[in-house]
Amino acid sequence: GDSVTQMEGPVTLSEEAFLTINCTYTATGYPSLFWYVQYPGEGLQLLLKATKADDKGSNKGFEATYRKETTSFHLEKGSVQVSDSAVYFCALNIGATNKLIFGTGTLLAVQP
């Protein structure tokens, strides 16, 4: 079945370090891909998305490129801040139901 695999955390970085969180997917169709972020005590928020191969989603300095050949959607940011500390979820959906399938989440902790 359809699934998402993302790197386990926690990921601990110093402020201004480069961030990569890996995400790969398995899907029978042509999914849309998403990154959601969950700040402490808050609900999930859509961070960025890409709907077709080679699309790049970007927001708040974060980027991810939809790579069909490697079935990946890795999240990157060039310089993280303490305020980026949160749990990041990679997700996909397929077809008309808009059902989201999530990875297990990656906790990012950024230290000053």
Next chain:
Amino acid sequence: EAGVVQSPRYKIIEKKQPVAFWCNPISGHNTLYWYLQNLGQGPELLIRYENEEAVDDSQLPKDRFSAERLKGVDSTLKIQPAELGDSAVYLCASSLGLAGEYNEQFFGPGTRLTVL
């Protein structure tokens, strides 16, 4: 504009007791979702509503879980009786629709349930 509202935020009950969670979606959002998030896991869809109709409830354990969305606005998710394994966060989300620019799902803060 207000986001998705859920209550209560936290609930502690003893096993075999009933419990209910309430969700108020963003105004005008026709589609409403309930997700279950176990500790250390990503959310999993329980049920999806289109207006007042439950159109995807295949993942809802119907022996003890029920849900309703009267008048196509607010929704309630109920567990009766609760079991220890039901301890989790229950998330509600809503979207304008299913496709294209309307399919972004907006999530509430969730209800954290602890069953003792």
